[in-house]
Amino acid sequence: xxxxxxxxxxxxxxxxxxxxxxxxxxxxxxxxxxxxxxxxxxxxxxxxxxxxxxxxxxxxxxxxxxxxxxxxxxxxxxxxxxxxxxxxxxxxxxxxxxxxxxxxxxxxxxxxxxxxxxxxxxxxxxxxxxxxxxxxxxxxxxxxxxxxxxxxxxxxxxxxxxxxxxxxxxxxxxxxxxxxxxxxxxxxxxxxxxxxxxxxxxxxxxxxxxxxxxxxxxxxxxxxxxxxxxxxxxxxxxxxxxxxxxxxxx
Amino acid sequence: xxxxxxxxxxxxxxxxxxxxxxxxxxxxxxxxxxxxxxxxxxxxxxxxxxxxxxxxxxxxxxxxxxxxxxxxxxxxxxxxxxxxxxxxxxxxxxxxxxxxx
Numbered sequence: 001x002x003x004x005x006x007x008x009x010x011x012x013x014x015x016x017x018x019x020x021x022x023x024x025x026x027x028x029x030x031x032x033x034x035x036x037x038x039x040x041x042x043x044x045x046x047x048x049x050x051x052x053x054x055x056x057x058x059x060x061x062x063x064x065x066x067x068x069x070x071x072x073x074x075x076x077x078x079x080x081x082x083x084x085x086x087x088x089x090x091x092x093x094x095x096x097x098x099x100x101x102x103x104x105x106x107x108x109x110x111x112x113x114x115x116x117x118x119x120x121x122x123x124x125x126x127x128x129x130x131x132x133x134x135x136x137x138x139x140x141x142x143x144x145x146x147x148x149x150x151x152x153x154x155x156x157x158x159x160x161x162x163x164x165x166x167x168x169x170x171x172x173x174x175x176x177x178x179x180x181x182x183x184x185x186x187x188x189x190x191x192x193x194x195x196x197x198x199x200x201x202x203x204x205x206x207x208x209x210x211x212x213x214x215x216x217x218x219x220x221x222x223x224x225x226x227x228x229x230x231x232x233x234x235x236x237x238x239x240x241x242x243x244x245x246x247x248x249x250x
Numbered sequence: 251x252x253x254x255x256x257x258x259x260x261x262x263x264x265x266x267x268x269x270x271x272x273x274x275x276x277x278x279x280x281x282x283x284x285x286x287x288x289x290x291x292x293x294x295x296x297x298x299x300x301x302x303x304x305x306x307x308x309x310x311x312x313x314x315x316x317x318x319x320x321x322x323x324x325x326x327x328x329x330x331x332x333x334x335x336x337x338x339x340x341x342x343x344x345x346x347x348x349x350x351x
Binding site: 002004005006008009011012031032033034036037070071073074076077078079080081082083084085086087088089090092093094122123124125126127128131132133163164165187191192193194201204205208209215218219222223225226229230231232233234235 | 271
């Protein structure tokens, strides 16, 4: 390994370690046992087709775009890092970003359902963060809903001819925020308020999850835009290969 | 957006500022998880103290042990990301864009 490589790795590790010293460790996904069984099964079933599509898409990328696999690894690693960073927010509680926007923009949203569920299983089994029974619901919010919205916003921004970095930033931010909106709605469906029903509950949960998430989503947006800019500079060949950059780059 | 040292530095500084602001201005807050706040809310809605119908198979024995496991997650991710970024950077530097990695 060369000196510069070593420096890059050391710098990224220090950066990551800085966040590990966060004094409070709590969780943000729906906790184990907090969804009634029928909702666990329902959300799990909804996830299946997305996961199958994700596997097929992943297989295609690995077969047809061999040189882009390094970018795929980076997108997965990005989710791994970001979903472990619990950042304090304005409401006085902590939450973490999802990091699924990057992969969704680069490879399409279905790939992220597979990468996302890996992270969720890791956290559910080892960290008691989220849970196996709520895995379906959490997968739907973090690994399916968020990425699909990110992807949609990104395409929409490009149609509106917005600058690429702005498109990336917006899509990652809104995708992240949307993940927690889904979480709020999932909880509201299972626990409708006696007065006002599902809507009243949803508003209550939204006020907890979504507001906390706003600044964190912005951080994720900036970070994702930075990573994409970095990839455009250093991996233009790979990005052209997966049609993220148009035209031949020498 | 052009990627260079300046934009990278500015972006990281903005992120750190956004992260630090609540710590400075919300001195009294305990910065628990937003999901703990949510479970209080569930208890309020159902009107009874909510008991999860299943508990995790494995719970880290203490917050210290939990932070270790979280660090491992961050470490795995940051390691892979940094390694790949380093390889891409080196390739560009040696001007061999066509190399497969």
